[in-house]
Amino acid sequence: MTARYHHALGPAVLAAGLAFGPGAAAGPDDDTLRAAMAGEILNLDYLYTTRREYIILAKMTDARLFTMNPETQEVEPSVALSYEFVDDMTIDVELRDDVQFHDGTPLTAADVAYTYNWIIDEGSESHAQSLISRWLDRAEVTGDHSVRFHLRAINPLIIRDMAQRVPLRKDGTYHQGEAPDFDAMATDLVGVGPYRVASFTPGVELVLERFDDYFGTPSEIGNIVVRNIPDMGTQQAEIMAGGINWMFNVPLDVAQNVGMRPDIDHLAGPDLRVSFIVLDAAGIVEEDGPLTDLRVRRAMNHAINRDEIAEFLMGGGASEGIHTACHPVQFGCLQDVMRYEYDPERARDLLAEAGYPDGFDLDLWAYRERPKAEAVMSDLEAIGININLRYVQLETLNQARAAQEIPAYIGTWGSSGVADTALIARVHFSDTSDRHLSGDAEVVEWVMNAEETADQDAREEYYRNVITRIAEEAYWVPLVSYSANYLVTSDLEFPLDNDGVPRLQNARWR
Amino acid sequence: MLNYIAQRAALAIAVAITVSLAAFVLLNIATDPAYAIAGEDADPEVVEQIRQRFGLDRPVWVRYGEWLLGVLRGDFGVSYYWNRPVASLVAERVGTTLTLAFSALFVTIAIAIPLGAMAALNRNTWIDRFALWVAVSAQAIPNFWLGLILIILLAVIYPIFPVSGDQTWRHFVLPAFVLGASSVPPVMRLMRTGLIEVMGSDYIRTARSKGFRGRTLLTRHALRNALLPVVSVLAVQLGHKVGGSVITESVFAINGLGRLALQSILGADIPTVQILIFIFALVFVAMNLLADILNAALDPRIRIG
Numbered sequence: 001m002t003a004r005y006h007h008a009l010g011p012a013v014l015a016a017g018l019a020f021g022p023g024a025a026a027g028p029d030d031d032t033l034r035a036a037m038a039g040e041i042l043n044l045d046y047l048y049t050t051r052r053e054y055i056i057l058a059k060m061t062d063a064r065l066f067t068m069n070p071e072t073q074e075v076e077p078s079v080a081l082s083y084e085f086v087d088d089m090t091i092d093v094e095l096r097d098d099v100q101f102h103d104g105t106p107l108t109a110a111d112v113a114y115t116y117n118w119i120i121d122e123g124s125e126s127h128a129q130s131l132i133s134r135w136l137d138r139a140e141v142t143g144d145h146s147v148r149f150h151l152r153a154i155n156p157l158i159i160r161d162m163a164q165r166v167p168l169r170k171d172g173t174y175h176q177g178e179a180p181d182f183d184a185m186a187t188d189l190v191g192v193g194p195y196r197v198a199s200f201t202p203g204v205e206l207v208l209e210r211f212d213d214y215f216g217t218p219s220e221i222g223n224i225v226v227r228n229i230p231d232m233g234t235q236q237a238e239i240m241a242g243g244i245n246w247m248f249n250v251p252l253d254v255a256q257n258v259g260m261r262p263d264i265d266h267l268a269g270p271d272l273r274v275s276f277i278v279l280d281a282a283g284i285v286e287e288d289g290p291l292t293d294l295r296v297r298r299a300m301n302h303a304i305n306r307d308e309i310a311e312f313l314m315g316g317g318a319s320e321g322i323h324t325a326c327h328p329v330q331f332g333c334l335q336d337v338m339r340y341e342y343d344p345e346r347a348r349d350l351l352a353e354a355g356y357p358d359g360f361d362l363d364l365w366a367y368r369e370r371p372k373a374e375a376v377m378s379d380l381e382a383i384g385i386n387i388n389l390r391y392v393q394l395e396t397l398n399q400a401r402a403a404q405e406i407p408a409y410i411g412t413w414g415s416s417g418v419a420d421t422a423l424i425a426r427v428h429f430s431d432t433s434d435r436h437l438s439g440d441a442e443v444v445e446w447v448m449n450a451e452e453t454a455d456q457d458a459r460e461e462y463y464r465n466v467i468t469r470i471a472e473e474a475y476w477v478p479l480v481s482y483s484a485n486y487l488v489t490s491d492l493e494f495p496l497d498n499d500g501v502p503r504l505q506n507a508r509w510r
Numbered sequence: 511m512l513n514y515i516a517q518r519a520a521l522a523i524a525v526a527i528t529v530s531l532a533a534f535v536l537l538n539i540a541t542d543p544a545y546a547i548a549g550e551d552a553d554p555e556v557v558e559q560i561r562q563r564f565g566l567d568r569p570v571w572v573r574y575g576e577w578l579l580g581v582l583r584g585d586f587g588v589s590y591y592w593n594r595p596v597a598s599l600v601a602e603r604v605g606t607t608l609t610l611a612f613s614a615l616f617v618t619i620a621i622a623i624p625l626g627a628m629a630a631l632n633r634n635t636w637i638d639r640f641a642l643w644v645a646v647s648a649q650a651i652p653n654f655w656l657g658l659i660l661i662i663l664l665a666v667i668y669p670i671f672p673v674s675g676d677q678t679w680r681h682f683v684l685p686a687f688v689l690g691a692s693s694v695p696p697v698m699r700l701m702r703t704g705l706i707e708v709m710g711s712d713y714i715r716t717a718r719s720k721g722f723r724g725r726t727l728l729t730r731h732a733l734r735n736a737l738l739p740v741v742s743v744l745a746v747q748l749g750h751k752v753g754g755s756v757i758t759e760s761v762f763a764i765n766g767l768g769r770l771a772l773q774s775i776l777g778a779d780i781p782t783v784q785i786l787i788f789i790f791a792l793v794f795v796a797m798n799l800l801a802d803i804l805n806a807a808l809d810p811r812i813r814i815g
Contacts, residue, residue: 040591040773040777042591042592042593043593049549050548050549050551050552050556051549052549052551125559125563127548127552127556127559129555129559130553130555130556130559131553183593186593201765202592202594203592203765203773204765227675227763228763229674229763230760230763230769230772230773231760231761231763233654233658233661233761234658234661234673234674234761234762234763237658237661237662237665237666237673237674238673238674240666241665241666241669241673242669243672243673243674393540393541394545395540395541395542395545395546395778396540396541398542398545399542399545413551414551415551416551427553427554432554433554434554
């Protein structure tokens with residue numbers, strides 16, 4: 001369309017737009033923040049969900065006994081005023097007396113005890129069960145606003161778990177009928193968080209309104225509407241048209257392009273998710289295969305240009321190349337370990353020393369960020385390794401890994417936004433995990449030891465051993481940390497936190 | 511006729527069952543619903559818990575048999591992903607998809623029939639060339655691209671219509687156009703060909719000799735016969751609109767069966783995918799049957815059975 005026609009058409013179409021145009025744009029006029037999420041919101045009960053979208057929502061609708069300060073990663077009071085270890089196996093928790101559920105019911109110790117006891121009940125099938133039942137034996141009401149937790153094991157992450165994994169439910173929530181109802185809070189959530197659910201259509205739209213009787217600092221924005229918009233292009237169009245104020249998980253190129261508009265800001269913050277290649281060092285998939293040779297694994301570590309992948313493919317200012325099997329800001333993720341700088345020549349020499357001067361064939365599996373996978377493939381092929389990139393859906397990769405068919409895969413882990421190495425170590429280095437391909441029993445023992453002591457110095461030492469060993473033996477090829485890219489309208493002030501978890505409840509209008 | 515309809519109905523059910531079996535096996539080979547439900551960073555224990563809760567640890571043939579028996583009893587099962595009865599999921603969305611499908615069909619008819627008629631009546635003129643250009647363009651442009659371009663033009667640059675959603679009639683205008691445009695080429699070309707053929711036939715020549723001209727000749731004598739093949743194609747196209755709106759509904763965030771199908775496939779929600787495939791297969795067969803019946807009704811020379 002030429003400029004002449006464009007100008008001629010413009011006024012007519014704009015007039016039609018005024019006549020038939022869409023409703024009010026998202027924003028401060030109606031005090032409603034409209035956010036878009038690609039992943040469907042199907043269940044509001046964080047006791048029965050795990051995905052990132054649900055973590056974000058649970059921060060708004062629920063409160064927990066404690067809260068993590070995202071800047072300092074220190075535990076701070078929330079519904080609980082304080083806690084005290086009576087002995088190694090008993091914790092007393094004092095509750096606030098001014099906490100109300102969204103339906104106006106005051107929160108008491110009975111609600112807290114019910115929630116925790118329900119989670120560890122084998123019949124609850126809560127997604128938090130495996131985590132909490134590692135350490136909790138039972139919760140006991142000791143007063144109107146005091147609860148005693150009897151532990152079954154010492155665990156360094158108890159208070160952290162209380163602060164991050166367990167939203168509080170009213171006494172009897174899941175036992176209104178003859179049989180327990182796991183979906184009691186799935187759509188009609190009654191929490192104690194800063195926002196209450198006004199309406200919810202699963203997979204379509206969630207409307208939240210500020211809860212005026214919230215016990216903590218009230219949020220500034222009155223209403224938050226979360227819409228499920230599966231297509232990123234449509235989300236992009238919505239924010240450009242003023243239909244939404246906020247979108248996340250935005251691909252870097254889209255964020256940079258759209259962020260150039262004067263009415264939209266591109267925000268890039270850190271994210272605890274890291275990416276890495278797991279190598280079959282133990283020869284589980286191929287006995288005596290090339291990856292069982294330390295020199296080959298080190299060669300692969302030298303072959304990858306992490307910094308360029310971080311800068312040009314992940315980007316956003318917060319992504320960086322990593323050298324450890326954990327995120328550098330996580331507790332226990334010490335950085336004084338062996339580093340493999342980008343050095344293709346050294347990598348080729350190591351391969352030759354290992355008896356592979358002409359390289360070898362390798363199936364490398366991956367399931368997200370294809371450009372990153374192809375960059376890794378290209379770097380490895382540059383030193384002579386002939387990569388067969390198996391780019392598949394996550395479920396397919398999981399099935400193949402469980403069947404021990406994967407010699408090497410590009411994995412990622414977000415640690416549920418928890419800045420502690422425990423969250424990545426146990427899943428990847430335990431005897432029961434199909435992700436564990438190192439075969440190093442000592443690493444497994446250190447990881448378990450670190451979870452069985454509350455002594456933080458001892459934990460740090462165990463993790464030092466773990467991280468150092470993984471680096472020296474090159475069990476993994478650590479790649480990059482992630483950057484969280486957001487697009488927000490310029491009238492919205494959206495603070496970014498170090499743990500990479502978006503907190504819409506902290507947003508405000510400019 | 512009744513015998514014919516019964517045969518076709520039996521065929522429809524056979525097709526639907528075959529397709530559902532293929533879909534069930536393929537989905538079980540390609541995906542693991544437990545992982546899809548649990549999410550990327552779920553603990554293996556949580557994944558195992560989900561697998562047991564939904565009975566996914568049992569053999570595929572046992573689960574397919576259970577599902578099929580349930581369907582025969584009218585129980586469509588419970589969605590793994592949405593954790594709700596599949597029947598209610600489908601019931602909530604079918605109205606939206608039908609609204610979109612009929613709107614799209616209206617768009618197709620509104621564009622293709624006049625365009626085809628004008629092309630036929632003005633053969634080898636610029637009107638004919640223009641009609642051909644429209645047909646080729648509509649055939650060549652992918653739905654998702656046309657959808658995004660229309661969004662940018664008519665929702666972002668000139669905000670006449672909403673970008674996405676399905677709350678008001680305005681929300682359906684752009685998606686109906688996108689979905690309807692894809693059916694314009696076959697309908698327009700059939701209309702053009704049919705009308706050219708009819709206009710050259712003996713009875714039209716006779717009508718002309720009796721003094722019929724212009725609109726009367728066209729509407730009272732030519733169109734009825736020219737529309738015969740078009741009607742059957744429109745019926746089949748309606749089937750395409752119901753079952754083929756996956757991309758359009760996703761681009762415009764319309765909460766219909768197409769979007770539900772995409773969500774269910776990505777979420778490895780086998781019970782929902784099964785029912786949707788079953789429904790889509792039935793709709794296609796039913797629309798073909800409807801096309802045959804309509805043809806017979808419109809043309810006394812055609813008899814079925």
